[in-house]
Amino acid sequence: MPLMSGFEVLEWLKCHPEIGELPALVLSSSAHQEDVAKARALGARDYHVKPSDQHQLIQLARELQSKWLGHNTLAS
Secondary structure, eight states, rough: SSSSSSHHHHHHTTTGGGGGGGGEEEEEEEOOOOHHHHHHHHHEEEEEEEEESHHHHHEEEEHHHHHHHHHHHOOO
């Protein structure tokens, strides 16, 4: 992200309790367990490594939609 890191965004969200109900989901290029742990400690509810191809990205989008929105309306 050009202006803030993802960790900075999570820190900002943590400082704004009025947005507390907003689930923070992380999509990162890092698979390092230290980054996953830091994101979770800062309030991330979900952490995923960016898929390497379009088909994996579509599958991840469907999984996230089903998990966080409760329905699957993305076309096949």
